[in-house]
Amino acid sequence: MAPVRWVVGRVPERLAKPVHQSYLVDASPKEAVFRLSSIGRFLVRLGEPTVVQRACGATDVDIECLLRGPVSALRCCLDGQFALRGAAVDIGGRGLVIYGTAKGHSSLVAGLALAGHRIIADGVVVISEGSPHASAPPEAWPPRVTLWPDSVRALGIDPTTGTVVRSGLPSRSFALGAAPSPTPVAVKACIVLPIGYRGKSPDSVEVEPMPPSWRIQALLNAQWHPRVLRDLGMQGRHFQWLTGLAAKVPMVVLARKPRSISSTLPLMVNKAEEVLTWQE
Amino acid sequence: MAGMIVWLASYPKSGNTWLRAVYTSMRTGRDPDINALEGADVAADRGLFERVLGVRSSDMTVQEVEVLRPRADEAMVSEQSGDTWRKIHDGLFNGPTGEPIVSVKATRAALYVIRDPRDVAISMASHAHRTLAWAVERMGRRGASVSSSNSSLSDQLCQRLGSWSEHVLSWVDHSRFPIYVLRYEDCLAAPVPTFRAAFAGAGLQVSAKDVAAAVERSSWQRLRAQEDSVGFKEHVGGSRFFRQGVAGAWRTELPEALARQVETQHREVMARYGYLG
Numbered sequence: 001m002a003p004v005r006w007v008v009g010r011v012p013e014r015l016a017k018p019v020h021q022s023y024l025v026d027a028s029p030k031e032a033v034f035r036l037s038s039i040g041r042f043l044v045r046l047g048e049p050t051v052v053q054r055a056c057g058a059t060d061v062d063i064e065c066l067l068r069g070p071v072s073a074l075r076c077c078l079d080g081q082f083a084l085r086g087a088a089v090d091i092g093g094r095g096l097v098i099y100g101t102a103k104g105h106s107s108l109v110a111g112l113a114l115a116g117h118r119i120i121a122d123g124v125v126v127i128s129e130g131s132p133h134a135s136a137p138p139e140a141w142p143p144r145v146t147l148w149p150d151s152v153r154a155l156g157i158d159p160t161t162g163t164v165v166r167s168g169l170p171s172r173s174f175a176l177g178a179a180p181s182p183t184p185v186a187v188k189a190c191i192v193l194p195i196g197y198r199g200k201s202p203d204s205v206e207v208e209p210m211p212p213s214w215r216i217q218a219l220l221n222a223q224w225h226p227r228v229l230r231d232l233g234m235q236g237r238h239f240q241w242l243t244g245l246a247a248k249v250p251m252v253v254l255a256r257k258p259r260s261i262s263s264t265l266p267l268m269v270n271k272a273e274e275v276l277t278w279q280e
Numbered sequence: 281m282a283g284m285i286v287w288l289a290s291y292p293k294s295g296n297t298w299l300r301a302v303y304t305s306m307r308t309g310r311d312p313d314i315n316a317l318e319g320a321d322v323a324a325d326r327g328l329f330e331r332v333l334g335v336r337s338s339d340m341t342v343q344e345v346e347v348l349r350p351r352a353d354e355a356m357v358s359e360q361s362g363d364t365w366r367k368i369h370d371g372l373f374n375g376p377t378g379e380p381i382v383s384v385k386a387t388r389a390a391l392y393v394i395r396d397p398r399d400v401a402i403s404m405a406s407h408a409h410r411t412l413a414w415a416v417e418r419m420g421r422r423g424a425s426v427s428s429s430n431s432s433l434s435d436q437l438c439q440r441l442g443s444w445s446e447h448v449l450s451w452v453d454h455s456r457f458p459i460y461v462l463r464y465e466d467c468l469a470a471p472v473p474t475f476r477a478a479f480a481g482a483g484l485q486v487s488a489k490d491v492a493a494a495v496e497r498s499s500w501q502r503l504r505a506q507e508d509s510v511g512f513k514e515h516v517g518g519s520r521f522f523r524q525g526v527a528g529a530w531r532t533e534l535p536e537a538l539a540r541q542v543e544t545q546h547r548e549v550m551a552r553y554g555y556l557g
Contacts, residue, residue: 023351024333036335038344069336085330101327103338103433123336146338150432166339170430195327195435221327225334227355 005139006067011041011053020231025074027228032074039063042071046078050139065166072137073124073224080234082127082241083224087145088120088134088185089113089177094276095134095185097125099222100193102255104268107151108193111269113177114155119143120185124224132245133184143180144173154262189275190251192218205256205264207271215246250275283360284388285353286482288319289368291419291447292426293403294395295464296367298525301503302475303365306486306494314506321356323349323368323382324427324437332356342428342438346375349437350383357386363483369426371442371450380456381440387457389482394452395464396555397444398530398542406523416538419444420545445549463553465527471495500525 015033018026026033034042039062040054050071052063076083086099087109096112098105106122113119121136122145128135136143144163148171152159162172192210210218219242220226229238252275256264288303290296300319304312321328326337329345332355337345357364368390370381397419405415418424422443427434441447452461460481466474476491503525506512530539543550550556 022333022355023348024335036344037347038341065339069339070334073334085336101325101435103326103435148338148431148433166341168341169339171338171433221331223331226331227359228334 006042006050006052006063009043009051009053011035011043011051013041019233020228022227024070025225025228027074027077027232029232030078032078032228034066034071034074036066039066042066042074044071044075044078046075050075059167061164062166068137068140069123070224072139074228075139076124076126076137077225077228077232077234080237082129082238083137084125084127084219084222085123085224086125086222087122088125088187090118090120090181090185091273091276092117093185094188095120096189096191096272096276097127097134097187097249098191098193098272099125100191100218101221102193102195104193104256106145106147107155107265108191108268108272110145110147110151110155110157110174110176111265112272113145114157115269115273116178118178118180119145119176120180122146126184127187127241127245128184129241130244132187132249134187135184136180142175144175146171146173150262151265154265187245187249190245190249191254191272191275192251194253194255205254205267205271207275208253210251210253212246215251216242218251219246283357283362283364285357285382285386286363286365286388287323287368287382287390288365288393289372289390289451289459290393290395291397291400291441291444292369293400293407295393295467296369298467298498298500298503299391299393299462299475299478300365300367301498302471302491302494303479305497306479306490309493311497311502311506314503314512315510319365319367321364321366322436323353323366323370324439326435326437328352328356329437332359337437338433343376345437346381347377347379349375349381350379350386353383353386363388365482369441370439371447372454373440373442373450380454384456389458389460390451390454391478391482392448392451392459392461393464393467394448394461394553396527396530397546397550398534398539398555399464399527400444401538401542402529402533403523412534412538416541416545419542422446443545445546448549448553468525468527 015026018028020027032044039058043051073083084099087105088097089109089112120134121143124137126135126137146165162174165171165173300317301312304318329352330337332352375381401415405412420443425440427436428438460478462478472492479486
């Protein structure tokens with residue numbers, strides 16, 4: 001039986017003595033509150049289910065959506081784990097992590113899953129310290145991939161097999177590909193999707209190794225809750241973590257024109273599979 | 281708050297990128313790298329919004345995002361030691377709570393570039409790879425928005441532009457922070473005094489000599505040559521981003537009927553800024 005991930009209860013608007021306070025998050029070393037007025041308040045304590053005080057009109061689907069995303073990432077912060085905003089896929093036991101400022105992480109992972117690979121995570125990717133391994137946070141297990149209608153069409157997925165992600169949004173989540181691995185997968189490469197493509201053809205993609213000087217910044221930009229980490233005093237440790245990851249794992253930029261998902265996705269999938277064979 | 285934001289605001293295809301090129305060149309003292317222009321963190325940048333707030337914007341409704349955008353501005357400037365110049369194409373409309381789409385508290389000033397809408401239509405049609413009639417219709421559509429598709433996710437958050445007239449009025453008649461309006465045509469005719477006065481309007485005092493040098497380094501010919509040579513990451517469609525950069529191209533490129541349509545739709549605002557006779 002799956003562990004209880006959340007319970008309904010009273011959640012304070014603010015923590016009594018937070019070390020971090022922002023519009024959406026209060027955090028202290030042992031607990032944190034995430035609040036979004038249209039959905040509710042979430043109290044996160046290590047070792048305990050998340051307590052949820054739902055807003056009027058919020059559904060279980062809305063609650064689950066935040067639990068799988070920012071709230072699970074907040075739990076990672078309290079636990080000292082490193083979580084990236086992105087997605088990850090297991091290709092023959094080798095982990096490929098995808099992040100970056102451009103949209104398309106989920107579509108690419110879905111394309112790879114349909115090619116027979118295993119989804120590791122979508123939205124929050126937990127990466128372990130030392131020898132980097134990728135996994136989904138417990139709240140987002142089993143991993144599903146969230147897709148918008150254009151990607152669903154481009155991938156030839158039956159839209160009726162998807163699950164509503166948020167009330168009123170057209171995106172759906174799907175369980176795709178081979179059964180996910182229950183254990184973390186060793187990260188062997190990272191793909192960064194940047195905004196901006198200088199090429200002329202709308203149907204091609206650019207693939208190039210990421211310059212070492214850009215790697216740290218790209219990882220910093222993809223971190224979940226960086227200001228919470230800073231205020232919890234974990235910035236130094238996480239920076240070491242990032243530099244280690246940047247040094248150990250090949251990082252590749254995959255750029256394409258915006259608005260070209262349907263025409264470039266098959267090529268993106270092929271290139272992503274090739275990246276694991278790159279030797280730096 | 282350590283730093284504040286200076287918004288470089290305009291309806292799309294009105295000269296915003298040129299303004300950023302001149303500003304970048306002035307700051308660096310070098311030829312502007314068109315792929316590394318200052319102000320590139322566009323107000324509706326989805327990635328920046330997610331990073332500073334710790335949310336996944338694609339899982340949020342448009343209304344939720346609009347409520348949070350001013351908070352994202354404030355979170356962003358709290359990380360900055362000085363002022364940040366940022367591009368914005370949103371109309372300055374209020375969100376669901378009645379608050380403007382940008383943070384008033386985090387804003388130092390805005391520079392608003394206005395351009396003859398008949399020339400905007402030509403540039404927009406080329407940029408979007410659509411017809412001139414499409415561009416004119418789009419510019420006349422009240423309440424229009426971009427990146428608002430229900431079928432796909434954009435790299436940018438939903439932006440309400442309104443019609444061209446609604447966009448202009450939303451900015452130039454706003455009174456909660458200083459707004460300096462500059463006409464694109466004046467930038468072409470007398471670039472040094474126009475840009476210099478605009479920068480002063482944003483609290484940046486610079487010499488005429490420095491502005492003249494920056495204008496020279498940011499000439500249309502140089503920007504075009506750079507685009508042809510290395511490409512431009514903000515170019516999404518059409519033959520090229522930097523096309524002609526001239527004023528009055530509509531006289532030869534826009535059919536008479538479409539020119540009249542623009543003038544009818546936007547008469548009041550065009551007259552206010554000297555675009556009618």
